Amino acid sequence: MKFLHTSDWHLGRQLHNQSLLEDQEYVLEQIIQIAQQRQVDAVIVAGDIFDRSVPPSNAVKLLDDTLDKLVNQLSIPVILIAGNHDGAQRLAFASRQMRESGLYISGTLGQQIPAIKLDAKNGESVVFYPLPYAEPATVRDVFECEATSHQQAMEVLVEQVKQHDSEGLNKVVIAHCFLDGGDESESERPLSIGGADKISPKLFEDFSYVALGHLHGPQYKGAQQIRYSGSPLKYSFSEQHQAKSVTVVELSEGECNIDLVALEAKRDxxxxxxxxxxxxxxxxxxxxxxxxxxxxxxxxxxxxxxxxxxxxxxxxxxxxxxxxxxxxxxxxxLNREHIKKGEFDMFTDFFDQVSGESLSPEQQELLKQTIEQLHRGDQ
Amino acid sequence: MKFLHTSDWHLGRQLHNQSLLEDQEYVLEQIIQIAQQRQVDAVIVAGDIFDRSVPPSNAVKLLDDTLDKLVNQLSIPVILIAGNHDGAQRLAFASRQMRESGLYISGTLGQQIPAIKLDAKNGESVVFYPLPYAEPATVRDVFECEATSHQQAMEVLVEQVKQHDSEGLNKVVIAHCFLDGGDESESERPLSIGGADKISPKLFEDFSYVALGHLHGPQYKGAQQIRYSGSPLKYSFSEQHQAKSVTVVELSEGECNIDLVALEAKRDxxxxxxxxxxxxxxxxxxxxxxxxxxxxxxxxxxxxxxxxxxxxxxxxxxxxxxxxxxxxxxxxxLNREHIKKGEFDMFTDFFDQVSGESLSPEQQELLKQTIEQLHRGDQ
Missing domain, CATH: 3.30.160 (Double Stranded RNA Binding Domain)
Structure with a gap:
């Protein structure tokens, strides 16, 4: 089984008010070519497909055209999951009607984690488990459990995957999360305010491969096969020295071979x-x-x-x-420091300076909730 | 061939700031039941699926659930076209990946009008031609023609359908337009300012059935089989005396039998x-x-x-x-008169009263364009 792992396309994103749609189209065209030339059996996109829950319609069209080329013209199955930037419900629309075509979109979390068995040209089938991004509160609702942190929530989901009988086939997990120790860029949006968003890589040790999204630099944590593909483009100046790529993974006879294929930007x-x-x-x-x-x-x-x-x-x-x-x-x-700070710290500083007092714990909690609500937008 | 014709669902619509989502869910459930009980071979929704180009996410979920019940659970093919309220590009997303499942969404106009051949339990297959709502300018672009009015634009589209070889099968056209002589309600949004939006029913005389959307009262024009199903709910107080229904159509041995099946509102x-x-x-x-x-x-x-x-x-x-x-x-x-007037007349009156002068032809043209642009929103 050979598949291409990419993530964090952020279609519709702007860089300092400059639309990047042309650049995104250019780099997606390369991803399509790589998928074709390497004769992959599947393409995996590990979340943050769009940059926001209601993407501009030209970004919708770009994704539509890209999926048509991969799924319909090249007959390569594609699995997409929602990331923290995506509107889960919107992305999930009519996904049940797309499966037969080979397009698997996992937008909202359901009680049944989909197990997608795909066949490979080398005869070694693999079962893919897409875990769309979900806040701990969502995992609590769906699985009626006590998970309060991202770690606990992911434990619940991973347990579901472990319990599934893949009939001896390799298991590949697709997730959008922040692994402890991972290198951040400035263009990622924190999954929660205050740092309870990190997950131990140990959780994923038992799988043949873990296709991750969220961090924009390509990297692995814990083990070679627990891996972020990184974004296909540089989405902030802090990424100027990152080499962007897609990850081509080959699972064969118990071996996992990983090949980073460089992407060239239309404009650096x-x-x-x-x-x-x-x-x-x-x-x-x-x-x-x-x-x-x-x-x-x-x-x-x-x-x-x-x-x-x-x-x-x-x-x-x-x-x-x-x-x-x-x-x-x-x-x-100071200005540069400020830019790096998140909304929470910026507001806290501002409040300190203006009122001469610090935010009370209740006020801090309210502020966190408000910022998270704003980030979620209309899901 | 027996099919259910409905239109103008306007999911996500409000009535005087009151969300109608519960009412819409209630009436869609009836439509699903009617489709099941009457054992129809297809369900047709002739545009204005959503109330606006970017619908709220709970409206997206309602449509998703409805289509799942019809297409996946009941195995009834569904054909949807975009109306003037829908965001064509958004509605069209991944539609090429849905066809195999029996869900046909026609969002944007393409050079090739889809010809959807559906089989019937009585053995009489039919070819359906979905014509998504398109402004004359769009038709000019796509078909490189001179059409300036809605009439001319529809002539171009109908000509495409006529030229298609259905191999002797009945042809059914699905369109979203304003037929000359049709009865309006207050809840429809004009297709263009100034009245160049009307189409002669004669255009559609040669087809076995024409499933229309746009007007909210059930009615036919020109001939029995050139028909508006009307909306499933009353979307303005002007519709208080309308009886809402879906249209069940049976095409058999050259006959077209039409049955209006009443819908009951959760709240009148x-x-x-x-x-x-x-x-x-x-x-x-x-x-x-x-x-x-x-x-x-x-x-x-x-x-x-x-x-x-x-x-x-x-x-x-x-x-x-x-x-x-x-x-x-x-x-x-006067107030009631005002409410009935469109934005164009309201603004014209206002300008007259405030400035003591009438709008010049250039100003009127600019106003029309501005209003149309606002109505289109982010398509």
Missing amino acids: VRIIEGYLEELLASGSADAGQEDYLMVRLLDKSAILDAMGKLREVYPNVLHLERTGLMAGDKKLE | VRIIEGYLEELLASGSADAGQEDYLMVRLLDKSAILDAMGKLREVYPNVLHLERTGLMAGDKKLE
């Missing part, structure tokens, strides 16, 4: 630093003129319309920092 | 008129206490919290008119 996401004149001069010879750029200008003097001048050479400058003007100033560093 | 939509004391007294014996009501009070004296008092007996009073206070006053009639 990177940070450049220098004096304006230098940047403008070297830019004309820069093969990556169309890249999405954060520019850090070292000039200490005032410059009229620095952004306009830079965009004549680099049309996709998305953010400009006057590092030079701020050298020796702590403000810049 | 009606207008009651009288003096407060009388209404309160008779209300306690009213079997329709839960109905959605517009109340016209004849009392001429001031009443403290009339709405509160009425809601103690009739909890779902949605609108109150003090007819008595306004008797002899032209204001009420």
Whole structure:
């Protein structure tokens, strides 16, 4: 059984108000080609298909076209699960009517974890268990249990998978979660405020492969086969040095072979630093003129319309920092720190400064709930 | 071939800010039962499935559950087309992956009109041609033609259907449009401002049956088999006297038999008129206490919290008119007239009154475009 593991497509996402749809279309086309050339038996997308619960309609169309190419034109089965960004109910629409075609969308959590048996060209069938992203509260509701943390909730789900009789076939779990020790990027949205969202990789040790989504950098935790494919594109400047890829997995005779296949972006996401004149001069010879750029200008003097001048050479400058003007100033560093902080800390700081008092535990709880509610949006 | 024709479900719709989801669930359950009891070979829904292009997620779930019961549990094929309220692209998502299951969703217009051949228990197969709602501009784009009116656009689509070789089988067209001479209700949204939206029934004369959506009252135009099923629920007080139904159609040996099967609402939509004391007294014996009501009070004296008092007996009073206070006053009639007017006329009146001038033709055109754009929303 050979399958392609990818995740965190975030279709419809913007980077500093710039639509990335063209870039997403470009990279999905590569994923389709890789699936075809490597002759995979299945494609797995481990959550965060869309960037938000109500995606723009052109993002819906892009997913529709991509699935048509994979499922209908190439006859490759596709399994998708909802991530924390997806609207579970919307994604699940009519999924029961799609299964026969080879498209398996797991949007909402049900009492019965689907067991999808797929056949392989090498004759070794595999059973896939899609676990859509679910808050502990949802797991409590569905399975009438006491799970309060993400760890406990996942234990309940994993137990379901372990109990299923795969008739001796390899079991592959698909999940969207945050493994303890995993490396974060700035473009992921925390699964819960305050850090009760981490899960021990040990939970997944018994499976042939665990296809994970949520973290945007490719990595594994605990064991080689407990793995994040990472996102296909850089969704923040903090990811500038990440090499994006899809993971091609081959399960054969008890062995698990893993191959990271690099993806090429239509436009790279990177940070450049220098004096304006230098940047403008070297830019004309820069093969990556169309890249999405954060520019850090070292000039200490005032410059009229620095952004306009830079965009004549680099049309996709998305953010400009006057590092030079701020050298020796702590403000810049503070600003960067602020950007890294989540909404919870930002609000707490703001409240401290404005009222001179700290939030009470009740107020903190209310704030957490409010932020989580806003993130969930209309599910 | 026996099939059930319904339309204009408007899932997610509100009546005077009251969610109708429970009422919609109740009536869809009846439609499922009718389909089962009458042993129909197919269910046709002729557009305006949802009330808006981005429906609330509980409306998505209701449609999902309904389709599961019809298609998966009862094995009855279902054909849906987008109406002017639906988001065509969203509704079309993954529709190519649903066909094998017997669910045919026609969201966006393509160059190839689908020809869906369905088999019947009586042996007489039929070919269904779903024509999703499309503005003339869309038809121009897709078919590279000159159509500027809805009539011309539909001519292009109907020509496609006529040219298709059904191998001698009966042809049934499914469309969402406004037939000339049709009776309107207040709950329909005009297809275009200014009246270029009407289509001659003659266009459809050659087909065995034409399953139409858009008008909310059941009716036919031109010929018995060119027919609106009407909506399953009353979506405005102007529909208080309409009898809602689904249409069960049987095509057999060149005959077309039509049977309107009545639907019962969980809560009726009606207008009651009288003096407060009388209404309160008779209300306690009213079997329709839960109905959605517009109340016209004849009392001429001031009443403290009339709405509160009425809601103690009739909890779902949605609108109150003090007819008595306004008797002899032209204001009420004016208000009612105003409500009936569309946005275009309302704005035109407003502009006249405020500026003392009429809108220029250019301004009128701009206003039309703006209103149409707002109605389309995010498709």
